[in-house]
Amino acid sequence: MPPTGFVGSSSTPKIDVVIDTGYPFLNLTVDGFLKIGSVAATRAAAEDAYFVVKNGAISSHKFENTLKKMCKEGAYWGAVAGAYVGMEYGVERIRGTRDWKNAMIGGALTGALVSAASNNNRDKVVIDAITGGAVATAAEFINYLT
Incomplete structure (x- = not known):
């Protein structure tokens, strides 16, 4: 009997936004900010969506608070990620090694x-x-x- 098995693959859609400021340091920092900031905003939206489904109702006040939370979380974690990517790149340039x-x-x-x-x-x-x-x-x- 021939051997049997299962082989599969999956791929996820990839979205890449490139902003060219002319400076690699700034490009990496903005890229880190946008990517991680959008993840943080999405996480905040998903968390609040869970509570909407759990409670079964949404109000305009809760929706407004969700948008504010998304912006705040996105900006905070985007800034942290941008700072990290910029710092790592700066250290790489100073040390001359990766x-x-x-x-x-x-x-x-x-x-x-x-x-x-x-x-x-x-x-x-x-x-x-x-x-x-x-x-x-x-x-x-x-x-x-x-």
Whole structure:
């Protein structure tokens, strides 16, 4: 009897928006802002859609709050992503090499920057810098494995 098996593939639609400002640093930063900002806005919309379905009703006030939440989340996470991508690119240009250390340094700088902008606690800034560096490094290693 011949061996049997299942082979399949799936592909998802890919949308890529390119904004050319003439500066690679700015191009990457804007690209990171737009991509992650749109993901964050979509997540906020999906979360609120869940509560609308659960409660069975929507009002114009709730809809307005959802739009505000989408904008706020999109802008916040887009700014964080833009800062990270810009930092990583800047570190790459300064170091003259492309490796996981750029992600670690860029993540640490971004974590410290975002934390310092939102609070004045020095210990929290250091902890967020360590967390940002660790998360960025882990993401880089996971990306390398796939």
